[in-house]
Each structure stands twice: as C-alpha cells, then as structure tokens.
Amino acid sequence: MVGEGREPQKDNDLFYTCSLIDYISRKTKNVRSYVVNKLGKERLEKIYDLADVYHCDNIERVCNDFIDDAKIEQGNFDNVADCGYSIPTYWDIGKVYKRLIKRVAEYEKIDIISALEKVYNSFISPKIDDYNSSVYYENPEYIFECYRENQML
Structure with a gap:
C-alpha cells in the first residue's frame, strides 16, 4: 500500500492523539484523565480525525490551542519532576497508550x-504515568491483562 508506512494510518493517528494528551498533561501539570475529560469526546475525535494535519504543525502550538479551547487549567501533578530515573518522552508514553487503547x-x-x-x-x-514504576515499559499484553482484570497482576 502506497503511503501507509509500517502501520495503518489510524494507528499513527491514535499514537499522535495519545502523545498530544501526554504533552498537554505535562505542560499543564495535570493527570491524564483530567486532560482527556476536559478535552471531551468531540475534541478528542477532532484530534484523532485530523492527527495527520496536526502532526505537520508544531506540537507546542497545537497543544496551546487545545489548552485554550478546552480551558485546561494549570494543575500540580508533575510526574516528570518526580521521576528519579530516565524520563520517558511523551512519544514513548503515547505508544504505550496507543497499544493499550487498540x-x-x-x-x-x-x-x-x-x-x-x-x-x-x-x-x-x-500506574502507567508513575515513571518511578516499571508499568510503562512492561509488555503491552501484560498491561492489557492488568486493565482487563482491573488490578496489577
């Protein structure tokens, strides 16, 4: 398939959507659920549907536009500053969420x-967002089974 790359376009769009959520969360120092809920279904669908367009733009500008539009306030959750180890990038975390959501x-x-x-x-x-734990780099199937069982296994 021409133009597809290594994975389907919608997988890339989900990856970008999750990475943007993480970027917004880090910038505003909020837990991910707060950002997702403030963005709401309509904005999330827009990000997902137009991810290939947004991806061509500067992520900082896209982030700021959605912070303003959704009126996301500054919080005090800073899992990056709290991390005592190597900090995963928002792209790293986007990939973890993409796999689990799929x-x-x-x-x-x-x-x-x-x-x-x-x-x-x-x-x-x-659990994924606690960078002092090992959850975010665990096997994707293990993370899914924990989600499915509603507990860490």
Whole structure:
C-alpha cells in the first residue's frame, strides 16, 4: 500500500492523539484523565480525525490551542519532576497508550475514542504515568491483562 508506512494510518493517528494528551498533561501539570475529560469526546475525535494535519504543525502550538479551547487549567501533578530515573518522552508514553487503547477497542468491540476515554479513566492510567514504576515499559499484553482484570497482576 502506497503511503501507509509500517502501520495503518489510524494507528499513527491514535499514537499522535495519545502523545498530544501526554504533552498537554505535562505542560499543564495535570493527570491524564483530567486532560482527556476536559478535552471531551468531540475534541478528542477532532484530534484523532485530523492527527495527520496536526502532526505537520508544531506540537507546542497545537497543544496551546487545545489548552485554550478546552480551558485546561494549570494543575500540580508533575510526574516528570518526580521521576528519579530516565524520563520517558511523551512519544514513548503515547505508544504505550496507543497499544493499550487498540487492544481495549478490539476486545470490548467499541470505537477508538470510547476506548481512549475508558483507558485514561481507568486504574491503569496512574500506574502507567508513575515513571518511578516499571508499568510503562512492561509488555503491552501484560498491561492489557492488568486493565482487563482491573488490578496489577
């Protein structure tokens, strides 16, 4: 397939969407669920649908536009400053969430944005976002099984 690259375009779009969520969360010092809920389903669908366009723009500018539009306030959650180890990039974390959201959408037979909202609002999100733990670099299937069982296994 011409222009597809190594994975389907919608996978890349989900990856960008999750990475942008992490970028906004870091910039505003908020937990990921707060940012997802403030963005809301309509904005999340817009980001996902137009990710290939947004990806061509400066992520800082895109981030600021969505912070302003969704009226995301400054918080005090700073998992980057709290990290005592090597800090994963927002792209690294975007990849972790992308894989989990895809699995949840397939398993629960729901659309990607619904799966995204469920994952970010589940118990597993704070675990992934604790960079002093090992969850974010665990095997994607293990993370999914923990999500599915609603507990760390």
